[in-house]
Amino acid sequence: MSGATASPWRQPARVWAVAFACVVAFMGIGLVDPILPAIADSLDASPVQTELLFTSYLVVTGLAMLVTSWISSRIGAKATLLAGLALIVVFALLCALSGSVDAIIGFRAGWGLGNALFISTALATIVGAASGGSGAAIVLYEAALGIGIAVGPLLGGLLGEVSWRGPFFGVVALMAIAFVAVAVLLRGPGEKRAPVPLSAPFKALRDPGLAVLAITALFYNIGFFVLLAFSPFPLGFGAMGIGLTFFGWGVALAITSVWVAPVLVRRMPRTTVILLVLPLLAVDLVAAAVFVASPPALVACIIVGGLLLGIMNTVLTESVMEATDLPRSVASSAYSAVRFLGGAAAPPIAALLWHLYGPSVPYAFAAASIVIATLTILIGRRALARIDGREADAADEAAAVLVGDAA
Template sequence: MGLGLVDPILPVISQQLGASQTEVAMLFTTYSAIMAVAMLVTDVVSSKLGIKRTLIIGVLLIAIFSVLSGLSNNVWTIIFLRMGWGLGNALFVAVALTAIIKFSGNDTHSSIILYETAIGLGFSTGPLLGGLLGGISWRYPFFGVGLLMLAGFILLLVLLPKSDKIGNSYEKEKFKLNDNFKENENDKNLKEKFPNKNKSLLDPFRLMRKRNISVLGIFGFLYNFGFFTLFAYSPFVLGLSAQGIGFVFLGWGILVATSSIFMAPKLRDRYGTYNSIYYVLSLLVAVLLIMGIFTSNQIVLIVSIIFSGILIGNNNTLLTTAMMDIGSKDRSTTSAAYNFIRFIGSAIAPLLATALGENIAPNLPFVLGGIFVLVAIIFLFLNRKYLPDVDGVEDRGGNSLIVKDFMIQNVIKIGPETKIIDILKLLGANNVSGLPVVDNNDKIIDIITSGDIIRYLVPKEEAHDLFYSIYVEEETQKDVLNKRVNDTVMDVLKPKKLYTLSKEDTFEKAMFILSKHHFKVIPVIDNKNKVVGIVSRSDINNNLIKMSLGDS
């Protein structure tokens, strides 16, 4: 809501303070740039201060610097003060979603819908209030942000628990650990169970080296070009008063909120997270290109902006869900790494868009924004193989069984040139139904199962004409088998999507993938795509029996 309050008054600030559009766009650039850099330290800060104190300090900083902005008389003073505002927002963003998930009992998906809905409602009411206040004076929306943050401060102070349960649980667990344990085993146990107590400034950088985090971060970076082009640049070309801009973004924000609640979960269930992102962002590309073609048509711009709320609301919910699922082991560090990358795009986009629109052509930013979103879709599609399956599994909290607890660790691996006859011997001798295929660096290529081999050895019968069946002696089934068992893995395997698990994935997720895709086995890989384990249907069955016996 605080961010939305300022958006409608961007043209008013430009007119009343005699600033160029590019200078006014610096309000977003400095704000987002500081947020990006601050994300690298806020994770450590929040782990030391705790959730409540971090949130309170964040809203107080926003309140102070927004009021000081309203008291300023120079656009560059406001640009400088927005840095402090961005720091406060970084502290808030670093833990806000993590806090909601934690206090909801680790119900990730419902928490994200709640979070994105709240953001959408803020985006809808913020511009309306900002437009009404901005019609009186450009200063009033800044004061309005200060009052909102003061209200947030009071709510946090009164309603949020006094201290984080993580800290108390850590001390209790440390006290309870058996004295016979070795100290290094103690430390390992505690670090795995309470990662927030062992934070380092290098943790976000370590996570950025993981392919799945970097892929979604770069995707968010590219997507933010399109989003902030629409959000920060379009007020300059709408040709409306502050109140008019406020009403346009009121409609936009309402659709952001409602699509987060009602559409995103249904799209995710029907098409899957990543496919749904492809669909909604393809429409966003079309909307931005239409805005680029009809920039001088006010009605087209208004309708396009409002309609884009549906697409942005869906995408934000789907993307946040994917990121939180991928980083379920340590969400705050994952959020820090991901937001650092994507906020760089938020910093560059407004400045680049207004510079191009002001100095070259007013329609060029929308076209460029559409191109960036298109590149984001292509990038995600090409790197989809590095992202784990995030669909169909709800987060079951800290007590859920995870893959490393029940996977087979001593994995028999084969190379692409291994003969079928040798694979059959390995399958029989070790009583397994599938083996991972790896390259010379032990990285996963594919997985071959007994079903793949049977289908290859006994191909579908081919139709022959009468002449062929009478005069041509066909190979006997035995001849075919004798010939094909000496073929290699690469002769058997056909191109297909490879599904994998990580050691931190839940039992429910493993069960879901095996049942949905009718797999017999699924490989477990590390962040370098090396095979570290394997999960089979029998592993799932055995654990289901244990759970049933435990419940009874």
């Protein structure tokens, strides 16, 4: 069955268990968005300090991605997923009980370690266990990402109206449910583990195609996280207003990642889609810089950004999956390590630029980063010929490479 025509929604229970856990894990990305101003006020933290909640989380997530395939190949996908979920539960609880912003920054780093163990293994597990091939599996994964990113800010806004600690307690409860679901439902054929060398992700980045995509994603993620992590401050809304804004952003992202991106990829090469969407995203960020003083206009720019980011997320993920002959878990780990470092740098840089030059400059900085991402694709397009010539389904290859990841 082709990944282009198979429904991503007809999946075995073990796939749905991992997908549900993915939703909750991705909620953690945007969960703190609505409570950033509240944390700054309650704990006497500066905007730069507050934005470090994203940085510590993403730095550790990115660096840990370099060893997750090594860990998973030795203890198995299920054990890696459960270890990641358990760490998120523990560190989210510690965040909820913290009394200083420095403590939360530190505990968010531990949360990032759990997130890395879970997310990198979850994508490979879904691709390996899903029916319909890798194309359908990636759509399901991106749907989970979109739903999680949409619901996270909304839940954060609802619970944040009560207390800034509320969203953290919410993650603890939901991640505990996800842990039980994965433990009970993720069953299947015995794992055929092929130990991955610790050096594998580093060597993977020598592949020209993967290197081009990783560099592109690094600068793309700067734009992504400026829009996500910085925007709550110039919006000037309360927790619920920020939550609703980014709920709309996440819904837009989910719609285009699940339905629009596959249509575009079927009709034109992936590099062409990327080169069409990235300039539009740069224009949207320039518009945000121009209209930053108008909350309704800024909300519109955020929603439009979500539409464009949804397309990019899916196309980049598919491109990485098809860019090399390397095991997909290794390619995903190497790529994700680089892109998360871009996301880690963006929030504090944006807050510092805001403090020094005003609220328009962070968006201009983000737009410039997107332009660099576009130029990277243009310059390295020859190395990406493979991703334009391959279908996204590749069901047999995905099963052969990732059979060991389905516990």
